[in-house]
Amino acid sequence: MTRRTPKDREGIPLAVIKRLPIYYRHLTELSDKEVERISSRELAEKIGVTQSQIRQDLSLFGSFGQQGYGYRVDELRIEIERILGLDRRADMVLVGAGHLGRALANYPNFKKRGFNIIAIFDCSPEVIGQIIGGVRVQDVQELEDSLLRRPVKIGIITTPEDVAQGIADVLAKGGVEGIWNFAPATLRVPDDVVLENVHVGESLMALSFKIEHKGELYK
């Protein structure tokens, strides 16, 4: 296995960034089932892409797999883990302790993968002081100070739409490297802050579209 350094690359297509976590999920499933090795054909079928797609995607990061042997599941899983940055610990703060915030704060897989919610903030007096996923909810007024005292890598926004931009501004000023936004808002963030949106409503609309246009071809 040969690794490539970033300098070898001309750029990583966004589609690859979307596929790598899918590869990782399937490889983790295989690894949990103690599968040691898989042919590139089987892996491609399981994931639902072509063999050449996998080969091409992975070739951006090095050379994996062997002709006629396939892939060593655990080796590839660990390598993708490294590429995705899952081998490093990422502290996170969560702002907005509604149902969605609670769901995320209680999600067991995050901690397992090194993503650790160290603080939770809300504006509701009824919610402040509650313990969610082992963390006490603080007043959102304390967010700025908290980030000064203890910087985090990622800020999660699960607030209503109308306050999301204000929270994003505080998070960016507080030095987060990435914002994971669940509010149905179009946020503006500085160039050095990575923004990843989960727009649940858009996913439902896409489902609706696919149902209405079932039977038509997709490219």
Next chain:
Amino acid sequence: MTRRTPKDREGIPLAVIKRLPIYYRHLTELSDKEVERISSRELAEKIGVTQSQIRQDLSLFGSFGQQGYGYRVDELRIEIERILGLDRRADMVLVGAGHLGRALANYPNFKKRGFNIIAIFDCSPEVIGQIIGGVRVQDVQELEDSLLRRPVKIGIITTPEDVAQGIADVLAKGGVEGIWNFAPATLRVPDDVVLENVHVGESLMALSFKIEHKGELYK
């Protein structure tokens, strides 16, 4: 404005299906602000795509906008609403009344757009009988009968990973046209059932990747 029929089309790229809901969200924002008309340049900037991208995407469905005039916001919004199937009512059932299920059941925008959760199911005796978003939670054992009595268009899965496939099977057998899956599982569904996944964990991994590879180029 000329509409195209599906027969004119060779196929709708999946990327377009992802962009249409984004266009719709921005047009709704503009419409709420009572903006009547927008130039194609302004619309493109707001959305963050090129003018020709918007033109090309919309051309799959008809001819919209006028040279030198731009788009009539409400006309385009209503047209995209129709393309997305949001002008038709879609009844849904939700299976899994944990935090995430509760968040979705309480999401006000769904009902506004014609998506209506008519029944909620769970397996926990403590949760069965509770009222969530105005709907009483039923025993998941009743799901099959419920779908027979009152068919729905969409089934939402917010269960743990290990039971998600079993629920998908019951939903498919019960005649749903689409499954909106939030469980971190790879579901198998019949060809005539549309599957849309929201894999929250994969989105977090993508964010992690983008943070780790910040400064490298993206295509």
